[in-house]
Amino acid sequence: MSRTTSSKVAIVTDSTAYLPPSARARHGIDVVPLTVVLGDRALEEGTEISARSLAEALRERRAVTTSRPSPAVFAERYRAAAEAGAEGVVSLHLSSEISGTYDAAVLAARDAPVPVRVVDSGAVAMALGFCALEAARTVSEGGSLEDAVAAAEKRAEGVSAYFYVDTLDYLRRGGRIGAAQKLFGSALAVKPLLQLVDGRIELLEKVRTASKAIARLEEIVVEKAGDAEVDVAVHHLAAQEKADQIAEHLRERVPRLGELHVSEVGAVIGAHTGPGLLGTVVSLK
Missing domain, CATH: 3.40.50.10170 (Rossmann fold)
Structure with a gap:
């Protein structure tokens, strides 16, 4: 054939x-x-609603849902x-x-x-x-x-993804994180680091401050990359300066870095993570 x-x-x-x-x-x-549903309006991600508009709507605590x-x-x-x-x-x-x-x-x-x-x-x-x-x-x-x-x-x-969010509240509202894990972020007032495990979002670590969480996010990428040849991406939502800083550090610290992309996530992911999201992706080549 x-x-x-x-x-x-x-x-x-x-x-x-x-x-x-x-x-x-x-x-x-x-x-x-x-599709992102904002109130009674259904909007296509990337063309009809921007990440910044979404972040503003979330800060105003307006109802936001997503659909396939x-x-x-x-x-x-x-x-x-x-x-x-x-x-x-x-x-x-x-x-x-x-x-x-x-x-x-x-x-x-x-x-x-x-x-x-x-x-x-x-x-x-x-x-x-x-x-x-x-x-x-x-x-x-x-x-x-x-x-x-x-x-x-x-x-x-060979791909790994890690995320820092200011709060688990948005993930909790959307049902994207398990019931037991919800409690950690709200009850202990920690800054959660998340990872993708078998296609699901799971709590990776609890860190006491935002600055320590972001430093740890960077460290995890360096550890994961090791001496392997990797491509890396840094994502954010309404946090461009912090994302650029992480990317600059990773350029210096990852020895066999291939492609490095920095981009703002769109409204669909943003709706479930909230403003302030920072994410890193490590992909073995």
């Missing part, structure tokens, strides 16, 4: 990958937006890819433990006009973004549909 050739494989991901615009454009990656794209939205993207000449699609999405986006993509893939391989990255933000970039690079170098899937899955196995 012949394998789909590189020029005929389309790469699709979702807006929670927070890919740098230049990288997205360079690799021709199609991004499907999730519909299967119909994915079906249209897969159809458009086929009409543009694609003979196969790799569709990579945020953890199915966090969102129903993966499930919607799987439903749409069943009736797509070309083979669609849907990948649950078990991740979010650039932990997902690095997987999408790896799939796209594989395709650009002549890899098949199967090669691109394998490359993305390998990246997913």
